[in-house]
Amino acid sequence: MTQTQTLSLSEAYHLALRALRSNGFSAEHADAVAQNVTAGERDGCASHGLYRVLGCVRTLLAGKVSASAVPVLSDSAPAILRVDANDGFSLLAYRSALPAFVDKVRANGIAALAINHCVHFSALWADIEPLTEQGLVALACTPSHAWVTPAGGTRPLFGTNPIAFGWPRPQRPPFIFDMATSAAARGEIELHRRAGTPLPEGWGIDERGQPSTDPDSVLQGAMLTFGGHKGSALAAMVELLAGPLIGDMTSKESLAYDRKTGSSPYGGELIIAMDPDRFMGADKEVHFARAEALFTDMSGQGARIPGERRFQMRQYSEQHGVTLPLALYEEIVALCR
Amino acid sequence: MTQTQTLSLSEAYHLALRALRSNGFSAEHADAVAQNVTAGERDGCASHGLYRVLGCVRTLLAGKVSASAVPVLSDSAPAILRVDANDGFSLLAYRSALPAFVDKVRANGIAALAINHCVHFSALWADIEPLTEQGLVALACTPSHAWVTPAGGTRPLFGTNPIAFGWPRPQRPPFIFDMATSAAARGEIELHRRAGTPLPEGWGIDERGQPSTDPDSVLQGAMLTFGGHKGSALAAMVELLAGPLIGDMTSKESLAYDRKTGSSPYGGELIIAMDPDRFMGADKEVHFARAEALFTDMSGQGARIPGERRFQMRQYSEQHGVTLPLALYEEIVALCR
Numbered sequence: 146m147t148q149t150q151t152l153s154l155s156e157a158y159h160l161a162l163r164a165l166r167s168n169g170f171s172a173e174h175a176d177a178v179a180q181n182v183t184a185g186e187r188d189g190c191a192s193h194g195l196y197r198v199l200g201c202v203r204t205l206l207a208g209k210v211s212a213s214a215v216p217v218l219s220d221s222a223p224a225i226l227r228v229d230a231n232d233g234f235s236l237l238a239y240r241s242a243l244p245a246f247v248d249k250v251r252a253n254g255i256a257a258l259a260i261n262h263c264v265h266f267s268a269l270w271a272d273i274e275p276l277t278e279q280g281l282v283a284l285a286c287t288p289s290h291a292w293v294t295p296a297g298g299t300r301p302l303f304g305t306n307p308i309a310f311g312w313p314r315p316q317r318p319p320f321i322f323d324m325a326t327s328a329a330a331r332g333e334i335e336l337h338r339r340a341g342t343p344l345p346e347g348w349g350i351d352e353r354g355q356p357s358t359d360p361d362s363v364l365q366g367a368m369l370t371f372g373g374h375k376g377s378a379l380a381a382m383v384e385l386l387a388g389p390l391i392g393d394m395t396s397k398e399s400l401a402y403d404r405k406t407g408s409s410p411y412g413g414e415l416i417i418a419m420d421p422d423r424f425m426g427a428d429k430e431v432h433f434a435r436a437e438a439l440f441t442d443m444s445g446q447g448a449r450i451p452g453e454r455r456f457q458m459r460q461y462s463e464q465h466g467v468t469l470p471l472a473l474y475e476e477i478v479a480l481c482r
Numbered sequence: 483m484t485q486t487q488t489l490s491l492s493e494a495y496h497l498a499l500r501a502l503r504s505n506g507f508s509a510e511h512a513d514a515v516a517q518n519v520t521a522g523e524r525d526g527c528a529s530h531g532l533y534r535v536l537g538c539v540r541t542l543l544a545g546k547v548s549a550s551a552v553p554v555l556s557d558s559a560p561a562i563l564r565v566d567a568n569d570g571f572s573l574l575a576y577r578s579a580l581p582a583f584v585d586k587v588r589a590n591g592i593a594a595l596a597i598n599h600c601v602h603f604s605a606l607w608a609d610i611e612p613l614t615e616q617g618l619v620a621l622a623c624t625p626s627h628a629w630v631t632p633a634g635g636t637r638p639l640f641g642t643n644p645i646a647f648g649w650p651r652p653q654r655p656p657f658i659f660d661m662a663t664s665a666a667a668r669g670e671i672e673l674h675r676r677a678g679t680p681l682p683e684g685w686g687i688d689e690r691g692q693p694s695t696d697p698d699s700v701l702q703g704a705m706l707t708f709g710g711h712k713g714s715a716l717a718a719m720v721e722l723l724a725g726p727l728i729g730d731m732t733s734k735e736s737l738a739y740d741r742k743t744g745s746s747p748y749g750g751e752l753i754i755a756m757d758p759d760r761f762m763g764a765d766k767e768v769h770f771a772r773a774e775a776l777f778t779d780m781s782g783q784g785a786r787i788p789g790e791r792r793f794q795m796r797q798y799s800e801q802h803g804v805t806l807p808l809a810l811y812e813e814i815v816a817l818c819r
Contacts, residue, residue: 221591221760221761221763222589222590222591222592222757222760222761223560223561223589223590223591224560224561224590224591224592224593225591225592225760225761252559252560253559253560253561253562253590254558254559254560254561254562254594255559255561255562255592255593255594255754256561256592257591257592257756257761259761282722282723282727294783294785295780295783295785296785296786297783297784297785297786298780298783298784298785299783299784300783302776302779302780302783302785310715310719312719312722320718320722322715322718322719324712324715371709371710371712372708372709372710372712372713373708373709374786374788375661375708375709375713376709376712377785378647378659378661378788381657381659381776381780381788382647382649382659384776385619385649385657385773385776386619388773388776389762389769389770389772389773389776390619390756390758390761390762390769391761392761392762392763392765392769395772395775395776397776397779398772417592417754419594419727420559421727423558423559423562424558424559424562424594424596424727424728424729425726425727425729426558426729428729432726432727432729433726435725435726435735436722436725436726438732439639439718439721439725439726439732439734442639442734443632443635443639443718446631446632446634446635446636446637446639447634447635447636448631448632448633448634448635448639448714449633449634449711451711451715451718
């Protein structure tokens with residue numbers, strides 16, 4: 146049995162904060178990261194939980210992230226806001242840009258936020274939620290490192306390229322999905338490697354471009370997109386939208402920049418948000434009720450509402466705290482000097 | 483062997499135009515539809531080619547489309563344009579809105595076009611292409627009729643809900659994909675039914691919610707989304723974005739409105755377009771070249787660039803014309819009174 150350590154959400158946050166501050170992150174960056182990883186742990190997303198603190202520190206020690214970068218906002222058009230993360234993590238840049246972005250969305254009906262020159266390790270649902278909290282509809286995407294082959298290809302080119310979408314629900318947690326366009330997350334392949342279990346079919350190919358269920362071969366070869374050529378088309382879209390369109394790196398460029406340090410991807414993120422008030426006008430309540438009818442029809446036949454599980458876990462964690470493997474807890478404590 | 487009839491593109495267009503005009507469509511609607519179905523036939527998309535003329539006339543005879551609706555434009559925010567199709571086909575509404583929409587995209591950097599109260603039978607790539615021709619990046623989606631069950635569900639709720647995306651390429655045909663979020667198109671299931679062949683696994687379920695490869699059972703039951711819960715999440719997003727967000731029908735509402743007349747879906751379409759000039763500024767050429775490098779890396783390992791085949795077929799058809807099954811040709815001719 147794995148030994149564990151249970152922490153309240155406040156304890157978890159302060160542990161992450163201390164580890165990040167001890168290693169040189171500015172108060173603002175440490176706070177943004179600690180909030181984010183605590184939220185991941187709280188919502189049952191251990192893959193974006195406190196263990197990410199280790200990667201953040203590793204990325205800093207590898208010289209691949211700025212510990213104290215100050216994000217800089219600029220307007221590039223009435224409905225486009227840019228925030229230059231200046232080589233810091235995306236989170237502080239996003240937080241800095243959020244109020245001005247929300248204003249732009251409300252003023253124009255739709256607007257885009259480009260986060261540039263950021264190091265990115267966080268889940269996109271965490272960037273969607275502050276927008277749904279403001280009553281906005283939002284889409285986000287970001288490339289990662291080139292680990293995934295396009296449909297019909299034999300070599301890695303795309304990132305795991307997540308797409309997230311959120312819809313605000315009156316008096317309910319929002320509808321939010323956040324999905325990799327790869328068949329599986331890279332972390333899931335790592336888990337199979339450590340456990341010595343074969344991968345499901347359709348997750349990856351080996352270095353010769355042949356289908357493989359061996360985790361090592363796939364990590365050396367390439368992952369596959371979900372849903373064949375359709376998932377591949379979406380992955381390419383993410384490369385284009387959150388790469389060249391916003392003047393930032395593709396997943397291949399990000400991996401080259403990494404120089405095998407194992408750091409988090411570097412590049413950009415694109416967020417598009419829409420204001421239902423400006424789209425629906427006076428009939429807003431009617432149309433939100435129609436969306437609720439769709440959700441009722443989904444749940445009524447046993448289909449899950451994306452994001453539901455996260456909010457259930459959140460309720461649990463707020464009462465009972467979060468439980469980490471003891472080894473992970475001690476590794477993070479060891480970072481606090 | 484099937485007997486065929488080959489027509490030049492001009493002959494194909496005029497045949498479609500005559501059939502539509504003979505049945506009462508206004509000159510403007512007939513032209514917009516005839517251009518669209520000729521383009522589908524030309525590009526090798528027979529499923530959105532001249533055979534659609536039959537469906538257009540059937541929809542008109544069922545009283546489910548206006549033959550002469552005049553689209554009405556309105557501004558609902560600086561970056562949102564609406565066009566009310568007034569129960570006509572989406573195509574003329576889109577054409578009417580295009581110049582003002584392009585202006586809005588250029589002025590704001592990003593803008594949304596909502597087509598409302600339209601009857602929709604056409605492929606979305608045809609709505610994306612005029613935007614890429616203007617150098618814009620574009621996304622489009624539309625619900626359809628409730629034929630597809632959400633992941634984990636047992637009954638039809640979503641439409642085949644296509645998503646299309648386009649990226650302009652200097653001196654090349656654009657990168658454009660247009661994909662149903664269902665595992666297969668409804669027409670493909672019809673083809674299996676007519677041919678008496680079983681469906682591939684994963685296309686649908688029967689009325690009891692059980693997986694089935696029998697075309698009749700699936701047509702009575704429900705189709706599945708592509709890519710499991712991820713495709714299902716995208717299908718739900720399309721319902722929300724091009725349904726309640728723009729104040730228009732979901733696929734379930736559209737099917738109820740149809741009252742078993744077998745008419746085309748009725749509701750809305752959402753198009754979002756972005757201006758690379760406003761995103762990339764002075765570095766535009768550099769970033770477009772980086773996108774080209776991505777495409778070269780795709781083709782270089784045998785992956786297909788979405789839309790490529792359509793443009794190859796287009797070149798062929800422009801020289802050699804298009805070839806219809808004789809029975810279809812005669813059916814369309816019979817509509818010309």
